[in-house]
Amino acid sequence: MGLCVLCVGVYAEVERQKNRTLEGLFLAPAVVLILLGLVMFTVSVVGMVGSLRDNKTLLHMFLCVLCVLLLLQAIGLTLALIFENKTSALFQSSIREGIKHYYDDLDFKNILDYMQEKFSCCGGDEYKDWGVNQYHFCNGTGPLACGVPYTCCVRKKVIANTHTHTHTHTHAHKIS
Known part of the structure; x- marks a missing residue:
C-alpha cells in the first residue's frame, strides 16, 4: 500500500510540476502523498524483513516506529x-487564502470543489467568502x-409528480 501511495504521489508531483500549480511546497497534496508513501513503505519493509529473518533488532525498530507514530498522532489530536x-482560525485563513488563489492553484481548486460538492457547502463559512477572489469580487466587471x-x-434531486389526474382529456402545452 505504501508503495502504491508513493507511486501516486510521484505521478501527481510530476503532473504538478508540468502545470506549475501550488506555490507552497508542503501544501501540495502530491508532496504529502510522497512523504506518507515513503513512511508507510519504509516501516512496512522494516517490519516484513524483521519478521521474515527473525531479526529482533528490526522487529524492535518496527515496534518503536509504530509507537512513535501513534504517539505523534495522539499528541497532534490533543493539541x-x-x-x-x-x-x-488557521483552517479558515488557509481556506480564504486558497479561495483567493482558486483559479491559480489547480490542486487546491480540485480539493475545494470536491469538498463543496460532497458537503453541499460554499466557501469556508459562507458564500460571501468568495468575495476575496479577484474574479468573484462584487465590484469586479x-x-x-x-x-x-x-x-x-446545491443541486436538488428531481422528484416526479405522482399526482394522478381523473380527467379524461388532457392537453399538453409546450412553452416556447
Whole structure:
C-alpha cells in the first residue's frame, strides 16, 4: 500500500510540476502523498524483513516506529482539541487564502470543489467568502463578479409528480 501511495504521489508531483500549480511546497497534496508513501513503505519493509529473518533488532525498530507514530498522532489530536479556536482560525485563513488563489492553484481548486460538492457547502463559512477572489469580487466587471463557482450550487434531486389526474382529456402545452 505504501508503495502504491508513493507511486501516486510521484505521478501527481510530476503532473504538478508540468502545470506549475501550488506555490507552497508542503501544501501540495502530491508532496504529502510522497512523504506518507515513503513512511508507510519504509516501516512496512522494516517490519516484513524483521519478521521474515527473525531479526529482533528490526522487529524492535518496527515496534518503536509504530509507537512513535501513534504517539505523534495522539499528541497532534490533543493539541488540535486544546487549541481548537486557533486550529479553526488557521483552517479558515488557509481556506480564504486558497479561495483567493482558486483559479491559480489547480490542486487546491480540485480539493475545494470536491469538498463543496460532497458537503453541499460554499466557501469556508459562507458564500460571501468568495468575495476575496479577484474574479468573484462584487465590484469586479467580469462575468463571475458577485458569483460563486458551480460547485457551490446545491443541486436538488428531481422528484416526479405522482399526482394522478381523473380527467379524461388532457392537453399538453409546450412553452416556447
